[in-house]
Amino acid sequence: MNLCVSTQTKKYNITIERGILSKISDLINLKRKCLIVTDDNIPTSYIDTIKNQCDNPYVYVIKHGENSKNIKYFEKILKYLVENNFTRTDCVIALGGGVVGDLAGFVAASYMRGIEFYNIPTTLLAMVDSSIGGKTAIDFNGIKNIVGAFYQPSAVIIDPNTLNSLKKRQIHAGLVEAIKMALCFDKDLFYTIYESKDLNKDLDEIIYRSLLIKRSVVEADEKENNLRKSLNFGHTIGHVIEAKYAPKYLHGEAVAMGMLYFSSKEIKDKILYLIKKYHLPSPVDLKYDDAIELLKHDKKASNDSISIIYVNEVGKYEMRKEKIEDLVKYF
Ligand SMILES: NC(=O)c1ccc[n+]([C@@H]2O[C@H](COP(=O)([O-])OP(=O)(O)OC[C@H]3O[C@@H](n4cnc5c(N)ncnc54)[C@H](O)[C@@H]3O)[C@@H](O)[C@H]2O)c1
Structure with a gap:
């Protein structure tokens, strides 16, 4: 391909x-x-x-x-x-x-x-x-x-x-980045991963379809002015979890947990199913007060506000600008 x-x-x-x-x-x-x-x-x-x-x-x-x-x-x-x-x-x-x-x-x-x-x-x-x-x-x-x-x-x-x-743990952590892109952009890719009976067999297609997404984002926004921020879905809280518990979780494992915060109930349930299916670690119980300081230092934060990516239904995302203190409602 x-x-x-x-x-x-x-x-x-x-x-x-x-x-x-x-x-x-x-x-x-x-x-x-x-x-x-x-x-x-x-x-x-x-x-x-x-x-x-x-x-x-x-x-x-x-x-x-x-x-x-x-x-x-x-x-x-x-x-x-x-x-x-x-x-x-x-x-x-x-x-x-x-x-x-x-x-x-x-x-x-x-x-x-x-x-x-x-x-x-x-x-x-x-x-x-x-x-x-x-x-x-x-x-x-x-x-x-x-x-x-x-x-x-x-x-x-x-x-x-x-x-x-490559260790299975690394494969599953890498898969989270494909899940992230699928949740934001590509229903078919999402269900390929969700319903996969043999991940190794489906990997070529997963890689190809993920790259189609990444390509369209990069071509439209090479230097991350706006659209490329969509690739940060799960990363705002994911980075907090990765840093707070370092070196316990791999990046992808923390991102999987991070996606749970900015998702509708339907999406949350689907992510939790994938966490089990791909043997990702159980989500930590992160409290807002434990995250706030690290959130303030997020590179996507400016003037006490932060852009977050929220997924309501598979294949579609919204970019929301929130005051850091208002993020409490997502916890
Ligand atoms: N440039 C970008 O757009 C971008 C995007 C996302 C992440 N990153 C960066 O990527 C890095 C994480 O990448 P990663 O998850 O690939 O980690 P990594 O490069 O550390 O690789 C993970 C582990 O797998 C081992 N490994 C790699 N390939 C192997 C193979 N085929 N067989 C056996 N062992 C193998 C490595 O030695 C390492 O121990 C971070 O530094 C992150 O900032 C960059």
Whole structure:
């Protein structure tokens, strides 16, 4: 399956195909220096499959986890590029989840004011969400994604077979981002996930349909002025839960709980059903008073108000501007 993304700054293809990892030379010019950025959980066989197709491969392995999305690794990888005389015509390939993609993308955006960047996501979250849209970033001074750039990849290559080595917990957490998009935009996708009897079999379609949504949002609002905020459904309270209980819940697990707050009764029941079906953690009992301070620091909050996404029926959302003190009614 192929998709073309057309933003104001770049047009690029997304390819979704099982086994495509061994054929990426059909899609990327590998007859130059290629830096593969990956992490220490990614099976060596995936790295070798790519390396073996490159004329002049370089590999930089970071330690897995959010803590690696930092300025130290950003600097170390830039140094590695300089020391190995990478030029503007060489390229960076991210092979990993959202952490590797965000970090490697920001390196590519910065080195010589931008060298070609390819994203090969290996988590479900990265496949359906973070690999497209061009948001690249590192965490800095204790704040997530505070330093970064909008920098579109030159291509995104998705091999769903790479999910075979990913822990089920990570797959289910990534699935939440697809559920989020389906609840806001796509009834059919929602029921594919809701009624799925074999998730692995349905994954290709789930990835494709989620990317159709993400593409339409990103094409209409590349720099998150308005429409792209719809992708924040579940994230306002999700971020609070993620931070308050860190490191207990994965991002997607917290977002699943966060969606419960800004949903009608019908939607809430459906989310609770999915939480059980996909073995997501039981929702925490978060009180408004425990959330308020963190809500005030939400990046979507300004002048004591915050934009929230509310879902009343499957496939439709509303954007509401609320005073932070009025959020109490959702708890
Ligand atoms: N740029 C964007 O638009 C955007 C959107 C959403 C999230 N994000 C970012 O994405 C990050 C989270 O991404 P994530 O959930 O992919 O986390 P991650 O990159 O930390 O990957 C999760 C875990 O899975 C391991 N892993 C990855 N692929 C594997 C595979 N195929 N087999 C075995 N293990 C594998 C990783 O080593 C890691 O331990 C956050 O930093 C978040 O800010 C960015």
